[in-house]
Amino acid sequence: MTVLEDIITGVREDLHERRLRVGDTAIRARAQAAAPARDAYTALGGHHDSSQRDQRLRVISEVKRRSPSKGALADIPEPAELARQYRDGGASAISVLTEQRRFGGSLADFDAVRAAVDTPLLRKDFTVDPYQIHEARAHGADLVLLIVAALEDHELSAFLDLTHDLGMxxxxxxxxxxxxxxxxxxxxxxxxxxxxNLKTLDVDRGNFARLVGDIPDSAVIVAESGIRTSEDVALYGSHGADAVLVGEALVKDHDPISALRSFIDAGSAAKPPRGR
Known part of the structure; x- marks a missing residue:
């Protein structure tokens, strides 16, 4: 069993327990009753006219306690306070891990962050069931994560449509x-x-440069993983990233506001002109 498969097995077991507490009908009703989702596409630099998009690199800052590859990263006694620091540092969106077994996250962490900031939020989990999408919206999420490697084509299409139907x-x-x-x-x-690599957990930063050319300019392109320094952010920016998702480097930094600002500055300075 790969790491990804093992994580998903646990995700399904934990989802079953939550479903027993709040059924499908109830979670759909809560999702429909939630306040409208924030426009994360625009917040991350997206625009219907790609020529109108600016050169600033955006950062999705992550509230992340643990990882399968590194183990414990940070205690984070107050996820809301960390989120406020991310907001003050200029994060365009904030990601909150809600997977418990491997990442130490929870919906309680997500709720604390949602109550503290108005920044668009990504519910970071391994989405394998429509229930989780309704659940994310019910808790005030503006973005959900869909991992292509974890989904069949019909699931990917249906989950993306549901996400958009819910305004996320x-x-x-x-x-x-x-x-x-x-x-x-x-x-x-x-x-x-x-x-x-979600099967081996190995990092290959060169993979971004190899794949970015396959993605049209109309999409917002987010570089994920392998970010430790401003130089790493600049590397991704130079290859055309519109945003980077950073967790470990920020939760372990004693001054996440300054670190975040340095990442934004470095990535923005390195970005090439529009029209990759």
Whole structure:
């Protein structure tokens, strides 16, 4: 069993327990009653006219306690306070891990962050069931994560449609050229390129440069994983990333506001002119 398969097994078991507490009908009703989702596509630099998009690199800052590859990262006693620091540092969106077994996250963390900031929020989990999409909206999420490697084509298409029907956007995560093609085929507007192999957890930053050319300029392109320094952000920016998703480097930094600002400055300075 790969790491991804093992994580998804646990996700399904935990989802079953939540479903027993709040059934499908109830979670759909809560999703429909939630306040409208924020426009994460625009917040991350998206525009219907790609020529009107600016050169600023955006950062999705992550509230992340643990990871399968590194173990414990940070205690984070007050996720709301960390989120406020991310907001003050200029984060365009904030990602909150809600997967518990491998990442130590929870919907309680998400709720605390949602109550603290008005920044668009990504519910970061392994989406394998429509219930989770309704659940994300019910808790005030503006973005959900759809991992192409974890979904069949019909699931990817249906989940993306449901996400849009609920007024949210999806970060559609890819790792290979074939996955990029699948993401584009279903109409993904925000495409992540994760340079971490979810089967082995190895990081290959060069994978971003290899895949970014397959993604049209109309999409928002997010670089994921392998970010430790401003130089790493600048590298992704130079290859055309519109945004980067950063967790470990920020949760371990004692001054996340300054670190975040330096990432934004470095990535923006390195970005090439529009029209990749």
């Amino acid at each position: 956007n999806a970060l559609v995560e890819t790792h290979t050229s074939g996955e990029v093609e699948r993401a584009l085929r279903v109409g993904a507007r925000i495409i992540g390129v994760n340079v971490r």
